[in-house]
Amino acid sequence: MKTPREGFFVPANDRQILDTQDIRRALTRIAHEIIEHNRGVANLVLIGIHTRGVPLARRLAAQIQRIEGVELPVGALDISSHRDDADQVAHPGLLPTQLPVTLAERRVILVDDVICTGRTVRAAMDALVDHGRPSSIQLAVLIDRGHRELPIRPDYVGKNIPTARVEHVLVRLDEVDQEDAVSVLRLETTEVAHART
Numbered sequence: 436m437k438t439p440r441e442g443f444f445v446p447a448n449d450r451q452i453l454d455t456q457d458i459r460r461a462l463t464r465i466a467h468e469i470i471e472h473n474r475g476v477a478n479l480v481l482i483g484i485h486t487r488g489v490p491l492a493r494r495l496a497a498q499i500q501r502i503e504g505v506e507l508p509v510g511a512l513d514i515s516s517h518r519d520d521a522d523q524v525a526h527p528g529l530l531p532t533q534l535p536v537t538l539a540e541r542r543v544i545l546v547d548d549v550i551c552t553g554r555t556v557r558a559a560m561d562a563l564v565d566h567g568r569p570s571s572i573q574l575a576v577l578i579d580r581g582h583r584e585l586p587i588r589p590d591y592v593g594k595n596i597p598t599a600r601v602e603h604v605l606v607r608l609d610e611v612d613q614e615d616a617v618s619v620l621r622l623e624t625t626e627v628a629h630a631r632t
Contacts, residue, residue, distance in 0.1 A: 449605075452596055453617035458577065458608075461593030462491070465575050466498035468591050469544060476503050478540065478570070482510045484547040484559050485530040490610035491577060492546040508535040512545075517558040538567030544591075548606040549578045553587035578617060580604045 453461070473479060476499060483492030489511045496507045513530045545559055556574060563572065575591035580598045596604060596619065603620045 450619045450621075451616055452604075452619055453594065453615075455615040458593070458615050458617065461577060462494050463498055465591045465593060466495050466502060469495070469573075469575065470499060470503060472573075472590065473542060476505050476507060478542050479544060480508045480510065480536055480538070480541050481544045481546055482512050482534070482559075482563070484545065484555065485511060485513050487606055487608050487611055488512075488545075488547040490608050491548060491575075492544075493610075495544075495546060495575065510534040510536075512559055512562055514555065514558040514562045517561040518554065532562070532566070534566055538563065538569045541567075541569045543569040543572045544575055545572060546575045548576065548608075549580055549604050550574070550576045550587075550589055551580050551582050551604075553583050553585035556587050557585055577606060578604055 469479070470476060481492040481496050483489035492509050492511075496509045500506050511531065511533045513532045515530070543563065545556065545563070547555060547559070550556060560572060563569065573591070574587070574589040576589045577593040579589055579592045579595045580602075581595075582598070582600065594617075596617075598604060598619060599621075601622050603622050605618045605620055607614050607616045607618075609615050
């Protein structure tokens with residue numbers, strides 16, 4: 436999930452939806468659902484989509500290890516070169532794709548913080564198949580905010596949050612932002628930032 440670009444959006448309201456304990460409970464439930472759906476954890480690998488999908492994948496792996504006593508491989512996926520809106524979405528440049536195992540015949544759990552249009556997930560699936568052909572790809576997200584533009588639906592959802600188009604879901608995680616919280620910001624489009632001289 437990308438934060439609003441400086442000078443383009445102005446937050447008008449900030450409504451917190453989840454706190455630290457809510458996020459922990461959501462991830463615990465998702466971990467149980469992953470185990471139940473897959474009848475165990477054999478051949479599973481968790482792949483987080485940069486940026487906040489990566490710490491979420493690591494947290495899910497830790498939860499699954501506590502439940503099953505098995506340490507799952509966790510990877511990180513950069514999708515920048517596969518986006519179809521790269522010219523419209525600000526990103527910090529290429530981040531490392533790190534896959535701890537080969538993907539062939541693996542059941543991949545893609546992990547991201549927020550799903551909206553589905554374009555990030557489509558790009559992630561394209562990026563994944565560049566590295567091998569998994570036996571299946573499943574999707575786990577902390578937040579589903581709706582507004583899908585592609586026929587993509589997550590298998591595991593921490594919380595469904597219906598939103599308006601003028602709203603933005605902001606996920607903050609301790610590993611990246613030094614706090615855990617999910618908020619909904621109501622945004623007002625403004626003119627582009629003052630011209631630079």
